[in-house]
Amino acid sequence: GTKQPKPFQLECLISLLASRHVVVRAATGAGKTLAMILPLLLSPDKIAITVTPLKLLQKDHVNEFVQYGIPSIAINHDTPHDKTLWNVHESHTQ
Secondary structure, eight states, X not given: OOSSOOHHHHHHHHHHXXXXXXXXXXXXXXXXXXXXXXXXXXXXXXXXXXXOSSHHHHHHHHHHHHHTTOOOOOOSTTGGGOHHHHHHHHHHHO
């Protein structure tokens, strides 16, 4: 991999740190995940919503975000049936 951020990653980072909405569309392996993670590492009070077309990509994003200490969940068709997610919610409301 490269040691320097790509121009679109830097543009994304600057825009997100300036609280602007960003849509990134790039090929697989282009570095979109880094573009999503960097602003959250620099501004942990921010919230990011990422949209991916496949559950496997959602799972990969969640795992990568968590690896960097960024809380993350995947929301998809399976979410209403995810007992782990709902058990955490119920334990906080009791």
